[in-house]
Amino acid sequence: MILGTAGHVDHGKTALVRALTGVDTDRLAEERRRGMTIELGFAYAGEGAARFGIVDVPGHERFIATMLAGVAGIEAVLLCVAADEGPRAQTLEHLRVLDLLGLARGIVVLTRADRADPARIAAVAAEMRALLAGTGLADAPVLAVSAVTGAGIAALKAAIAALRRPAAAPSGRPRLAVDRAFVLNGAGVVAAGLLSAGRLSVGDRVVVSPAGIPARVRGLRANDRPAEVAAAGARVAVNLAGEGIAPGVVARGDWLVDPALHAPTARADIRLVGVAGPLPRAGTLHVGAAHGPVRIDPLGEGFAALALSRALPLLAGDRVLLRGPAGEVVCGGVVADPAPPARGRRTPERLAELAALALADHAAAAALLARPGGRIDAALFARARNLSDPAGFWRDLDAVLLGGAAVSRATWSALAASIEAALAAHHRAAPHEPGLAVPALRAAVGGRPPAALIEGALDRLAAEGRVVRAGPAWRLPGHAPALAPAERARADRLLGLLAAARLRPRAAHDLAAEAGLPPEPALATLRRLARLGEAAEVAPGRFLAAALLPDLAAALVAARGPDGLVRPAPFRDAAGCGRNMAIVLLEWLDRLGVTVRRGEARLVRADRLGRLAPPSAPVPGS
Template identity: 45%
Template sequence: MIIGTAGHIDHGKTALVGALTGVDTDRLKEEKARGITIDLGFAYLPTPAGTLGFIDVPGHERLVHTMLAGASGIDFALLVVAADDGVMPQTREHFALLDLLGIRQGLVVLTKADLADEGRRAEVEGQIEALLAGTALEGAAVVPVSVVTGEGIEDLRSRLIAAAQGFSARASEGGFRLAVDRSFTLSGAGTVVTGTVLSGRVRVGDTLKVSPSGLSARVRSIHAQNRKAEEARAGDRCALNLAGEGVTHDAITRGDMVLDPALHAPSERIDASLRVLPGEPKPLGAWFPVRLHHASVEVGARLVPLAGDGVAPGGEGPVQLVLERPIAAASGDRYVIRDTSSQRTVGGGRFLDLRAPARKRRTPERLAQLDALMETDPAASVARLLAIDPWHVDLSAFARDHALGEGAAGRLAAELGLVTFSTPGARIGLSPARWELIRAAILAELTRFHDANPDLPGMGAERLRLALAPRLARPVFTEAVKRLAGEGRLALEGAWVRLAGHEVRLTRQDELLWEMIEPRLGGVERFRPPRVRDLAGLTGVAEPEIRRLMKLLGRMGRVDEVAQDHFFRRATVAQMVAMVRQLAEAAPDRQFAAARFRDRIEQDDHSVGRKVAIQILEFFDRHGVTLRRGDLRRINPHRLDLFGAIGEDAVNSGARSSQAETVSPDEGASRQVL
């Protein structure tokens, strides 16, 4: 259990920790010379309930930022009030900070009890009772002590041990995070960082990230609760001896977070809940400047109210915090804001969403999402998010931003019985009921399209997505159509989507004419097929009739009009797309000249010539398969499957392996469904 002091300057916090542990936490020369605490101090007390860690914080009003760097990691508060002075300004502010940080366990220590008679003690206890009224520490015990006479010290120590015995340690299943409050070089060891482990666990040999910088580091050794250890876990005061390229005490500073590499995703725009202290002179309006304190970091920020024109003194509401620079954090973490002059505490709350949008941040849909994110239970939060727009959740991102640890996405999917999709860099989850609605909407829209356009081979994928209501995000839509293809409900052909049973049929007369024409578009002359007028001469059929049929075949996806009246078979176009792709991949700068394409195509047909080669490349330019700059072209990878040149087999195979899967809680949380 980590115990932290709080209270006004010169009320005896450091002396109290010394009396309890035998350790003087004032380690700096300036602290000893001036007799006041300037930086965080640390001490440990071995007990039958385990080693108790103490964080001693400065009480001066100008050092509240330092107090916050230590207070963010404590489990149990010792609010220190001197019997002779009573409740003072920093007593009130420190206590407000404890309340804003969500610290719910603690007691009050009435120090310098030898300087007050019974009447004075009763008077100060009355002040304390009024201060604690209506807070989580209301009714907390008040223990009179004197480090001079020894009064109350043993009683206080016994109370702390009893509290530790009944203390529920922080869960260590999440991803590892340590908030750095000190970084220094230790002779013979190298770089050492200290801090409180906020979540998860770490072992010797683990590779970590320093966030937000992204510096990689390896754990050489660990001290947890002032003892050499192989492992440290959530709630421990911890020292990590780190090694790695660029790892120095100057490269890691107070405010950094050392964490599991999977959690490294700094944020500079955060949606949060906010409670404003009653003492504020006016509501906090748009772009109100503040100093934000989270864990051990302090950063400038602007505050944007998301409901109404502002958050009133004593009121609460959702806000967006736009930071001056990125920080490492987790959804659900507590924070405090102070004014820009650092003279007063303004309020605080909980982070809700680390990926807050810059636009449409005040819409009813967005506010509903934030309301769902207020849930402290991750499964309950995901369940509520799935019931509102956009009807799906990226489970991987949710688990990362909530620091839930490895395998959490799969456990959430199993617990809630979700249908899941795997996309590059994401694991999308949605409810079975929502998946059925999406499936039905896609099939119904394709049915309507085929009824209205029986002579077309399919519907453009993006057109289909935009026609759905509600409109699906592209990753979800892409995976949905792949899955339906895997189920045999629809077919994917390049950029076209069609129902599996849909087939465009030619009339018997057109079939006979196509049987005459098709052989003339293939063979050795497939890269320079005859034009419409040439086909008319070869078949004896009028040009308009040939042109009509070729246009129809173009809509069916059998041929492509590369130039005016110059039609190529789709298979030939796909082969040419593969050629330009190979040329680009072979080029050092991924760009190729028209002459290179002409030379490549002439390997198959020496009579193609520059003119036809240029027409083919211009056709690819128009369709976005190639991107031209001057005399050079490069490939657009997002359009390579437009003519079925690549990806068609991969898409259908991926669809077959991406079968819709609903996970029931009975199947076990350990099952990997994503």
């Protein structure tokens, strides 16, 4: 368990830590000369399950940013009040800070009890209980101790042990807010802080965020002990290695995160906590161990939009603190949306969405899905919430995943029915046309849902045998447009030439010449074949036989390298075409959504390979 001190300057915090642990956390010469804590100090005590750590924070008002960096990495607090002086200015400020940050476990420690008589101690205890009323620490025990005589220290240790809770199973990907970074002789760069989620193991890959510097975990210390694995809840020192890791590149206010969580944002919408008056338009944001200038824009209904001076890897649920231009504590907040829209943030619909996003994970998703036509960007939601098992999460909610979006069963059923009705209406109106492409379907179903959602719905309907792809268009299974006999004869001659060319796309004018046809009617027939799904126009005026698309899928799978990416030369060899035609095919596959470009290479979307196979054919490599 990691605790932290809090309280007014010179109220005995460091002496108390020394009495509990035997460690003097004032390690700097300046701290010893001035007799006050300036930097964060760290100490540990106990063994096994009884082991605990303490983060000692400064009490002086000038060092409030350092204090906030320290309390960001604790689970419980020792709020120190000198028995002979009673609560002072920083006692009240620190108590407000702790409450705004949601810290609800702790002990009020009346220090310097050797300097006060029992009546004075009782009076200060009563005063503190009154101050605690209505805060998260309202039920915190109040204990008097003396670091000089040792009186009350044993009782305080017992009270600390009583604060301990059973460790929850670590969930999510690893995330650590760095509150200390240094260079260790013989080891190199070390970054330390509370591991708030997931597990870290020696050898893991992480990213120093927001800078985006990749690193490898070279070594670990968890709660000041060497470790191969550290779990959420531990204070962890991480020895980093990597090409970009050097002294000075990691500092307090950075994060060490799993690569999937590295998504810095300069905008966030928050739910406000503890607002006592009008919000300033500008101030200082504190989150984790980071702080910096921020613009504050009230949205209404208890929410505000933040514009950060520096992008940070925020997640939903992060606790933040806002200070005004004069340094005063204004309020706290909880990040509701770390990736808000750029426009429409004050509309009733958006405020209702924020109210849903402010709920816990399952409740938030359920509320968003329950809205009419409600859909959620599944990957964005999972990252913002650091979900351990996104697939299981959506399964628990009985949600349907369509093109990266999660929707409710009711929304899916309504969308599927709208697509089928739109296709049926089109077939009645244009029986000789093959069907509708995605842009036309978007317009026909109403509401203009995102193209990715329509494509995901069509893929699911195709898997269920309810629709059939016909080139760029989609049709119902029972719809079979036919060519006139004369055009069918022309089409068969052209298709024969395309089949002979295998995976080498042919130009329409060359095909026309070989088939003995006029160029314009040949091009018109080829394009009608493309609409019917018998050919594919992979570039303007250049065609491939649709019957060969499964071979194209097989070539893609065969050309994948050890890193899973497809590069032009291996693909050219697998497809049996020249480099220029390989590029033409890859660019067409990009447009089709089967591949995603990564520089000169391509990532194959396994879930889209079915677009290169007839409905009844197996998908290569799937």
